[in-house]
Amino acid sequence: xxxxxxxxxxxxxxxxxxxxxxxxxxxxxxxxxxxxxxxxxxxxxxxxxxxxxxxxxxxxxxxxxxxxxxxxxxxxxxxxxxxxxxxxxxxxxxxxxxxxxxxxxxxxxxxxxxxx
Amino acid sequence: xxxxxxxxxxxxxxxxxxxxxxxxxxxxxxxxxxxxxxxxxxxxxxxxxxxxxxxxxxxxxxxxxxxxxxxxxxxxxxxxxxxxxxxxxxxxxxxxxxxxxxxxxxxxxxxxxxxxxxxxxxxxxxxxxxxxxxxxxxxxxxxxxxxxxxxxxxxxxxxxxxxxxxxxxxxxxxxxxxxxxxxxxxxxxxxxxxxxxxxxxxxxxxxxxxxxxxxxxxxxxxxxxxxxxxxxxxxxxxxxxxxxxxxxxxxxxxxxxxxxxxxxxxxxxxxxxxxxxxxxxxxxxxxxxxxxxxxxxxxxxxxxxxxxxxxxxxxxxxxxxxxxxxxxxxxxxxxxxxxxxxxxxxxxxxxxxxxxxxxxxxxxxxxxxxxxxxxxxxxxxxxxxxxxxxxxxxxxxxxxxxxxxxxxxxxxxxxxxxxxxxxxxxxxxxxxxxxxxxxxxxxxxxxxxxxxxxxxxxxxxxxxxxxxxxxxxxxxxxxxxxxxxxxxxxxxxxxxxxxxxxxxxxxxxxxxxxxxxxxxxxxxxxxxxxxxxx
Numbered sequence: 348x349x350x351x352x353x354x355x356x357x358x359x360x361x362x363x364x365x366x367x368x369x370x371x372x373x374x375x376x377x378x379x380x381x382x383x384x385x386x387x388x389x390x391x392x393x394x395x396x397x398x399x400x401x402x403x404x405x406x407x408x409x410x411x412x413x414x415x416x417x418x419x420x421x422x423x424x425x426x427x428x429x430x431x432x433x434x435x436x437x438x439x440x441x442x443x444x445x446x447x448x449x450x451x452x453x454x455x456x457x458x459x460x461x462x463x
Numbered sequence: 464x465x466x467x468x469x470x471x472x473x474x475x476x477x478x479x480x481x482x483x484x485x486x487x488x489x490x491x492x493x494x495x496x497x498x499x500x501x502x503x504x505x506x507x508x509x510x511x512x513x514x515x516x517x518x519x520x521x522x523x524x525x526x527x528x529x530x531x532x533x534x535x536x537x538x539x540x541x542x543x544x545x546x547x548x549x550x551x552x553x554x555x556x557x558x559x560x561x562x563x564x565x566x567x568x569x570x571x572x573x574x575x576x577x578x579x580x581x582x583x584x585x586x587x588x589x590x591x592x593x594x595x596x597x598x599x600x601x602x603x604x605x606x607x608x609x610x611x612x613x614x615x616x617x618x619x620x621x622x623x624x625x626x627x628x629x630x631x632x633x634x635x636x637x638x639x640x641x642x643x644x645x646x647x648x649x650x651x652x653x654x655x656x657x658x659x660x661x662x663x664x665x666x667x668x669x670x671x672x673x674x675x676x677x678x679x680x681x682x683x684x685x686x687x688x689x690x691x692x693x694x695x696x697x698x699x700x701x702x703x704x705x706x707x708x709x710x711x712x713x714x715x716x717x718x719x720x721x722x723x724x725x726x727x728x729x730x731x732x733x734x735x736x737x738x739x740x741x742x743x744x745x746x747x748x749x750x751x752x753x754x755x756x757x758x759x760x761x762x763x764x765x766x767x768x769x770x771x772x773x774x775x776x777x778x779x780x781x782x783x784x785x786x787x788x789x790x791x792x793x794x795x796x797x798x799x800x801x802x803x804x805x806x807x808x809x810x811x812x813x814x815x816x817x818x819x820x821x822x823x824x825x826x827x828x829x830x831x832x833x834x835x836x837x838x839x840x841x842x843x844x845x846x847x848x849x850x851x852x853x854x855x856x857x858x859x860x861x862x863x864x865x866x867x868x869x870x871x872x873x874x875x876x877x878x879x880x881x882x883x884x885x886x887x888x889x890x891x892x893x894x895x896x897x898x899x900x901x902x903x904x905x906x907x908x909x910x911x912x913x914x915x916x917x918x919x920x921x922x923x924x925x926x927x928x929x930x931x932x933x934x935x936x937x938x939x940x941x942x943x944x945x946x947x948x949x950x951x952x953x954x955x956x957x958x959x960x961x962x963x964x965x966x967x968x969x970x971x972x973x974x975x976x977x978x979x980x981x982x983x984x985x986x987x988x989x990x991x992x993x994x995x996x997x
Contacts, residue, residue, distance in 0.1 A: 364628075365606065365628070366504075366505045366508045367504070367505070367508070368480075368503075368504030368505060368508050368509045368513075368657070368658045369504065369657055369658065370504070370606060370627045370932075384932065387657075389654075389655065389656070389657035389658075390652060390691035390757075391514040391654060391655050391691065392753070392756060393513060393514050393586065397508070406760065407687070407690050407756065407757035407758070407760040408689050408761075409689065409690050409691040410652070410689070411689075429756060432756070433584065433586055433587070433752065435586075441569060441584075442584055442752055443568065443570075443583075443584040443588075444571065445749055446516075446571050446579075446582060446584055447747075447749040447750045448516065448581075448582035448751065449571065449573070449579035449581055450573075450579075450746060450750075451696075451697075451746060451747060451750050454738070454742075454743045454746055454747075455699070456699070456700055456737035456738075458715045459713065459714060459715045
C-alpha cells in the first residue's frame with residue numbers, strides 16, 4: 348500500500364491525485380497531496396511511475412500498513428526505483444524498448460517426462 | 464441524485480479507461496464523432512493492463528499458423544467460440560499493432576529485424592493510448608465514475624455519475640454509449656483490478672441487456688501471499704514447496720496446487736531456481752519486470768529464497784463472460800448500447816476459456832475498434848439530438864433514494880438492520896472464494912446463491928450515502944452482488960465440465976450442452992440457451 352508522500356521532494360503538481368485508479372490521495376490547502384484513503388490502495392505502483400520527482404513509495408504489502416523511513420528508502424535506492432525500472436525520466440532507456448518477453452521461451456526450463 | 468452541475472453532450476460516450484475504452488474512443492473519433500470518455504480512474508493507469516504488461520494474441524499473416532491457432536482456440540474454449548471471430552480478431556489486431564508501432568511504441572526486433580509485437584508493457588502502452596486519444600479530439604473525464612445510464616423508449620442516451628475531483632454530479636447525453644468498464648474481480652487486489660467491479664454489467668442489465676458466459680468466471684491468479692502482483696508466467700521457472708520443504712511440482716505441473724492449499728489452510732512456497740544462471744535471470748527481469756517489484760522491496764531474492772504464494776480472484780476479468788453481444792459490431796440488444804473489452808462476453812472469440820491475458824488483450828483492441836466505429840455510425844445517423852430527448856436515469860440499485868420516492872416502490876429498510884458496506888463486501892467475497900467458486904459443486908453453489916439472493920435487497924438501498932466514496936462503493940457492491948448471482952446461476956445451469964467451468968457432480972463434457980447460456984434480469988434472473996452459430 349502507499350506509505351509515503353515525501354514533503355521534501357513533492358512539487359505539488361497534483362498528478363498523483365489524478366492518476367491513482369482508486370483515488371487514494373487528497374490535496375491540502377497548500378496543494379500538498381496526502382494519503383486520505385489508504386485502505387482503497389490496490390498496490391499497483393502506477394502513482395510512483397507517474398511521479399516526476401520520485402516522492403512516492405508504495406510498500407509491497409498489499410493488506411497491511413507498515414512503517415517506512417524516508418531516509419532508509421533513499422539510502423536503499425527504493426524511492427523511485429520503479430520509475431527507473433520502466434525507464435521513465437530524462438536520459439533513461441524505456442523498458443519497452445528492451446523488453447525481453449518475446450525471448451523468454453528460449454530459456455524455458457526442461458519439462459520432466461510425463462508419467463503415464 | 465442531487466442537482467447536476469456538469470452537463471455535457473456528445474455523439475458517443477465511452478465509459479472506462481483501459482485499452483478497450485481507449486480504442487473505442489479513438490475509433491469513434493476517427494469516424495468524425497464527437498466523443499467523451501469518462502472513467503472511474505485515469506485513462507492511462509486504469510484497469511488490469513496498465514500496471515504490468517500484457518501478452519497478445521498476435522500472429523503474422525501466415526495462413527498455416529493462423530489456422531492452427533484458431534483450431535486450438537476452438538477446442539480449448541469448449542467448442543463455444545466461432546472460428547470466423549477468431550480470424551477476424553487476428554486480422555484486426557495485426558493492423559492495430561502496426562498502428563501502435565507507428566504512433567511510437569518501441570517494439571523490440573529480433574536478430575532478423577522482425578518486430579516482436581506479442582507483448583506490451585502496460586504503462587508505456589496506456590500512456591501512448593492516452594496521447595493518441597487526446598490527439599484524436601476526445602474529451603477525457605478522469606476520475607468521473609459513471610453510476611447509471613440514461614434511457615428513453617428509443618434506447619440508451621448517455622450516463623450520469625460523480626466527479627471525484629470536485630465532488631459534483633455529471634451528466635453526459637449521447638445517442639451511443641460504449642461500455643468498456645472491464646469485468647468484475649470483486650475488489651480482490653489483483654494487479655490493477657480494484658476498479659473492475661462489474662459496473663458496466665449492472666448498467667447494461669438495468670436497461671434489459673442480456674449477459675452470456677457468466678459461468679466462465681472461475682479465474683484465480685497466483686500472487687505473493689503479501690502482495691498484489693498477479694503475474695504468473697514467470698512462475699514457470701519456479702519450484703513449489705510445501706511447508707516441510709517437499710517439492711510439489713516435480714511433474715512440471717503447477718495445476719491446482721495453490722487452490723488446493725487455500726482450502727486446506729496450507730501455505731505454498733516458491734523459488735525461481737529454474738532460472739539458474741545470471742543470464743537467464745537478467746532476461747526474466749526485463750520481461751515481466753513488475754513480477755519482481757514486491758519481492759525486491761520485501762528483501763527476498765526470488766532466485767535463491769523461498770517466498771509464500773496465494774491466489775487472488777480474477778472473476779470475469781480473466782474469464783470470458785459479460786454483456787452478450789448481439790452483432791459483429793459489438794452492439795447489444797439495447798439500441799445505441801455497445802460493449803467492449805472484458806465488460807463484453809468474449810465467448811464468440813474464445814468460448815469458455817480465456818487462455819491467459821493474451822486473448823483478452825487482443826479482444827480489447829478489436830472490440831474497442833469495432834464498437835467505436837459502430838457507435839459513431841449509429842450516433843451520427845440518429846434523427847434526434849441527444850439533448851432534446853426525454854431521457855430518464857435507469858439506475859435502480861445501490862443508489863441513494865431520490866426525494867419523494869422514499870416509502871414508495873421498493874421498501875426502504877430501517878438503517879438499523881442494514882449491513883455496513885464493509886460487512887457487505889466481506890459477505891460477497893466469501894461467495895466468490897476458492898472454496899465455492901473454484902471447487903464448484905451443485906450443493907455449495909446452490910447454498911451460496913441462496914445467500915446472495917438474500918443479500919440482494921440489502922444492497923439495493925445503501926445505508927451509507929453520505930460521502931462521494933461511499934456512494935460509489937454502494938453502487939459497486941450492487942454490481943458485484945449482481946455479478947456473483949449471475950455467475951452462480953449460470954454455473955448451476957451448466958451441468959457438465961466444459962472449458963474453465965467445472966461442477967464436481969458432472970466431471971465430463973456433455974455434447975448435449977453445446978450451447979451458450981444467456982441471462983437477464985436483476986430481482987428475478989431468467990435463463991435461456993443460445994445456439995453456437997457455425
